[in-house]
Amino acid sequence: MSDEPQDRRVDRRAFLARMGALGAAAALGTPFAASGSDGLGSAGLRMSGLEGAEEFWQEVKRTLPTTVDSPAELTASEAAALVREGTLDPMELVEACLDRIGRWDERYLAFNTVLAEEARSSARALNVEGDDGGLLRGVPLAVKDNFYTEGVLTTANSHIFRDFRPEWDAEAVRRLRSAGGIVIGKTQMGPLATTRALTPDGQVTTVNAWTPGNPSVSPGGSSSGSATAVAARMASSSIGTQTGGSITVPALAQGLTGLKPTMGRVSLRGVIPLTYSRDHPGPIARDASDAALLLQVMAGPDPADPRTLGLPPVPDYLRAATPQGRPEGAKIRWPTRLGVLPGWDAGDDPAASGRRAFLREMEAAGVRMVEVTPSQRWNELSSSLMNAVRLPERTEPFLEYLREDVRLFGVSLNSWMQGLFLSADEYLKGQRARHALLASTLDEIFGQCDAVVQSGHVPFDMIGLPLLALPTGHRQTEDGPRPHGILLGAPPFGEERLLSIAAAWQARTEHHRVRAPVLDALREARALPPAGASRGRLSAEDVAERSQ
Amino acid sequence: MLGNPAPRFAPKESANVPHDRSHDPNATHGRAPSDEELDAYIRTRLALIGIDLSVLPEEDSDAPADRVSVHRSIRNFLRNTVPALSAYELDPQAWPPVLYPAALPPVGEERLRER
Numbered sequence: 001m002s003d004e005p006q007d008r009r010v011d012r013r014a015f016l017a018r019m020g021a022l023g024a025a026a027a028l029g030t031p032f033a034a035s036g037s038d039g040l041g042s043a044g045l046r047m048s049g050l051e052g053a054e055e056f057w058q059e060v061k062r063t064l065p066t067t068v069d070s071p072a073e074l075t076a077s078e079a080a081a082l083v084r085e086g087t088l089d090p091m092e093l094v095e096a097c098l099d100r101i102g103r104w105d106e107r108y109l110a111f112n113t114v115l116a117e118e119a120r121s122s123a124r125a126l127n128v129e130g131d132d133g134g135l136l137r138g139v140p141l142a143v144k145d146n147f148y149t150e151g152v153l154t155t156a157n158s159h160i161f162r163d164f165r166p167e168w169d170a171e172a173v174r175r176l177r178s179a180g181g182i183v184i185g186k187t188q189m190g191p192l193a194t195t196r197a198l199t200p201d202g203q204v205t206t207v208n209a210w211t212p213g214n215p216s217v218s219p220g221g222s223s224s225g226s227a228t229a230v231a232a233r234m235a236s237s238s239i240g241t242q243t244g245g246s247i248t249v250p251a252l253a254q255g256l257t258g259l260k261p262t263m264g265r266v267s268l269r270g271v272i273p274l275t276y277s278r279d280h281p282g283p284i285a286r287d288a289s290d291a292a293l294l295l296q297v298m299a300g301p302d303p304a305d306p307r308t309l310g311l312p313p314v315p316d317y318l319r320a321a322t323p324q325g326r327p328e329g330a331k332i333r334w335p336t337r338l339g340v341l342p343g344w345d346a347g348d349d350p351a352a353s354g355r356r357a358f359l360r361e362m363e364a365a366g367v368r369m370v371e372v373t374p375s376q377r378w379n380e381l382s383s384s385l386m387n388a389v390r391l392p393e394r395t396e397p398f399l400e401y402l403r404e405d406v407r408l409f410g411v412s413l414n415s416w417m418q419g420l421f422l423s424a425d426e427y428l429k430g431q432r433a434r435h436a437l438l439a440s441t442l443d444e445i446f447g448q449c450d451a452v453v454q455s456g457h458v459p460f461d462m463i464g465l466p467l468l469a470l471p472t473g474h475r476q477t478e479d480g481p482r483p484h485g486i487l488l489g490a491p492p493f494g495e496e497r498l499l500s501i502a503a504a505w506q507a508r509t510e511h512h513r514v515r516a517p518v519l520d521a522l523r524e525a526r527a528l529p530p531a532g533a534s535r536g537r538l539s540a541e542d543v544a545e546r547s548q
Numbered sequence: 549m550l551g552n553p554a555p556r557f558a559p560k561e562s563a564n565v566p567h568d569r570s571h572d573p574n575a576t577h578g579r580a581p582s583d584e585e586l587d588a589y590i591r592t593r594l595a596l597i598g599i600d601l602s603v604l605p606e607e608d609s610d611a612p613a614d615r616v617s618v619h620r621s622i623r624n625f626l627r628n629t630v631p632a633l634s635a636y637e638l639d640p641q642a643w644p645p646v647l648y649p650a651a652l653p654p655v656g657e658e659r660l661r662e663r
Binding site for chain 1: 600604614636644
């Protein structure tokens with residue numbers, strides 16, 4: 001195995017040329033296909049073949065908390081390590097999560113469907129079958145409600161899919177289950193993956209786990225329920241999708257580590273589409289170790305999704321997320337130049353202090369800082385104007401529903417309608433601009449560094465490059481502490497690089513371990529409004545404005 | 549003007565295209581379209597592809613969507629996003645869209661072995 005991360009060994013020009021074809025190639029598939037496929041292989045689902053696995057598990061066990069109130073407090077990696085060594089029964093872990101869902105989710109509204117009996121049955125089956133080396137053996141997972149799940153309602157919080165029970169699992173879900181993961185429920189989301197979690201008609205549902213008494217604080221969208229489920233310790237980890245910030249924004253809002261992988265790294269088969277060429281499935285997790293664990297399982301080729309084929313092999317993400325130099329002082333695993341935008345760390349608010357602390361710690365960990373100044377042209381190409389080019393891609397696969405009854409779209413209707421009014425020449429202009437933006441990013445930014453801080457998610461969403469969010473601290477508000485964090489971007493297949501940076505940071509700090517307030521304590525302190533109280537609503541124009 | 553200062557393919561106005569359209573009563577002469585004109589365009593486009601907004605209430609802020617707000621949203625999109633995107637210039641030699649049926653060069657092991 002090479003001692004370099006994959007981003008150093010991939011031909012970026014080939015990625016550039018490939019990206020242009022992805023949108024059209026993906027469109028050859030059927031967005032709501034009714035049949036499954038075999039998928040490909042099981043590489044990454046099990047321990048075998050991962051050179052870094054042993055080191056990873058040793059590090060997880062070395063840093064295990066000495067005491068926890070409940071197994072539900074364990075991270076996915078910690079839980080998996082304990083299940084592997086036989087000191088934690090998957091059933092005990094499942095029951096601990098179900099207990100919290102039963103007690104608290106009336107307040108959080110993180111789940112659309114709780115799969116209590118199915119989860120118990122899965123845990124029981126794992127105990128009968130014995131350890132087959134599955135990386136996620138016994139780990140309860142929350143799955144966003146736009147991933148197909150066999151026989152289970154998959155609504156995307158939309159009237160369109162209110163009765164939809166797929167006959168097969170999305171490829172990402174299939175892989176999670178094959179690795180021993182237990183799907184404990186389907187999570188609330190922005191209607192059709194547009195904004196924060198709402199009912200189809202715009203009523204606010206999921207709250208931020210840090211501010212359960214104040215529904216006006218966004219939980220981040222659109223993978224809101226997945227993030228709240230993890231932040232409130234109702235699931236060990238979760239998956240979401242990102243078209244416009246829907247993994248990284250909820251992760252930042254709730255003190256979690258979210259990873260949007262490179263376009264094509266994880267199959268989109270069985271995910272209700274929002275934008276063919278920009279949808280990315282990925283983990284919303286407690287820390288870098290958990291994100292690596294889930295991505296290791298989710299990533300890989302799928303013959304039914306052309307976006308996943310012809311890519312470099314899936315590397316060892318567990319190794320990447322294992323910090324070096326512990327316990328004395330964690331060091332970055334590979335020589336790394338981190339691009340910093342001018343003024344990125346300026347300011348006197350807690351978030352800016354967090355950014356400066358991040359840079360200081362990373363320098364101490366051996367990262368070299370490089371100032372990177374994107375050109376005016378780069379800023380133009382990644383502007384909200386160019387972002388609008390995504391809209392026809394969301395409209396086209398839903399035309400039959402628009403013809404049937406526009407009311408099916410509820411509060412999401414406006415942006416689906418806007419997509420009908422961009423002409424082909426303007427759409428084409430946008431595709432050319434994306435090509436130019438990707439080339440500019442590879443030259444202007446990644447010609448100088450291996451990873452770069454970002455102040456927003458849009459550019460990397462537009463061009464399919466990996467993006468990671470992590471917490472860097474907390475600030476006091478009238479609602480209590482709330483997390484803040486940063487975004488890091490990387491070149492094609494730079495997930496290892498991002499995980500290695502996040503792992504080094506999290507080995508040197510404790511921000512990712514700070515827990516959202518325990519709901520029972522808030523309830524006792526009467527810091528919560530009545531459970532059934534209105535949480536407000538967003539209008540169709542609000543949703544279009546905030547749409548991902 | 550945003551974008552690359554590369555030369556255009558040809559002059560904006562060809563000798564074969566009449567410059568003076570003052571005889572045409574429907575010409576806008578660069579005037580921004582009115583709400584009524586945009587609404588007519590919106591209705592026409594929707595009718596062409598079979599989408600019916602009449603099932604929505606005319607105007608109801610309590611409804612998830614209504615006709616007035618849908619039209620307003622589309623008019624804003626047409627006035628702001630569409631012209632700006634249309635006007636953005638990119639060098640046609642430098643940035644082909646590479647849409648299908650472009651080749652899909654491998655970026656995997658085959659390519660790595662070449663390096």
